[in-house]
Amino acid sequence: ANSLLGTLEIVAIGAVIALPLGVLTGLYLTEFAGSGSRTGRALKLALDMMQGVPTIVVGLVIYGLIVLPLHEQSGFAAAVALAIVMLPLMARSSQEVLLLVPGTLREAADALGVNRWRTVLTVILPAATGGIATGAILAIARGAGETAPVLICDAGFNAQTTALNPFHGIPNIPLYILTIADQAVPDAFAHAWGAAFVLLVIILLANVAARALLARSRAKMGAA
Numbered sequence: 001a002n003s004l005l006g007t008l009e010i011v012a013i014g015a016v017i018a019l020p021l022g023v024l025t026g027l028y029l030t031e032f033a034g035s036g037s038r039t040g041r042a043l044k045l046a047l048d049m050m051q052g053v054p055t056i057v058v059g060l061v062i063y064g065l066i067v068l069p070l071h072e073q074s075g076f077a078a079a080v081a082l083a084i085v086m087l088p089l090m091a092r093s094s095q096e097v098l099l100l101v102p103g104t105l106r107e108a109a110d111a112l113g114v115n116r117w118r119t120v121l122t123v124i125l126p127a128a129t130g131g132i133a134t135g136a137i138l139a140i141a142r143g144a145g146e147t148a149p150v151l152i153c154d155a156g157f158n159a160q161t162t163a164l165n166p167f168h169g170i171p172n173i174p175l176y177i178l179t180i181a182d183q184a185v186p187d188a189f190a191h192a193w194g195a196a197f198v199l200l201v202i203i204l205l206a207n208v209a210a211r212a213l214l215a216r217s218r219a220k221m222g223a224a
Helices: 002-032 038-052 054-069 075-099 101-112 117-128 130-143 148-153 173-181 188-223
Strands: none
Touching: 002 130, 002 173, 002 188, 038 075, 038 173, 054 075, 075 117, 075 130, 075 148, 101 117, 101 148, 101 173, 117 130, 130 148, 130 188, 148 173
């Protein structure tokens, strides 16, 4: 239970960091950066590079930037690492969904003299809410399934206590599985499999929910 609560907290903090940044990045690339924008091209390249970087490298970078200066592993450091993992997926999915919004909506808003930012907030974002939510669920599921950044940045904790302070070590499922599987206890391996099964079920449910939401969003857009 302690490890499950810790994992949920770490993923939630990472999502709070990554999801708004991902949506804003998708909005910038779709609505404000033109096809010839150097900033837009550089941002797309950066997102592609971030998506291809091994997560263990992300964990090592955050270890050097946060853990070493503070001399303490923490749930916050692990959450920042997961946010970096989730960000490119959220940004790219938001961009793809926003591109599906019919251009006639933008043209109608421009014809009425509506400001660009008001068009984005009141017309484009509501039309793409379902797709953005789908991307958010997939990004969260991706973050919840990562283990390397969590093992590197959040390994100093007492698994027998409930710790929810993100600036200290927080129990988490990946490290729980690793440590309990190495114990010389007959039931230890079974407990490790049980924890792995719980994590797998959470990720599976998130992906099923994302697919259902995506199908509903596509049907809604098709009807519109």
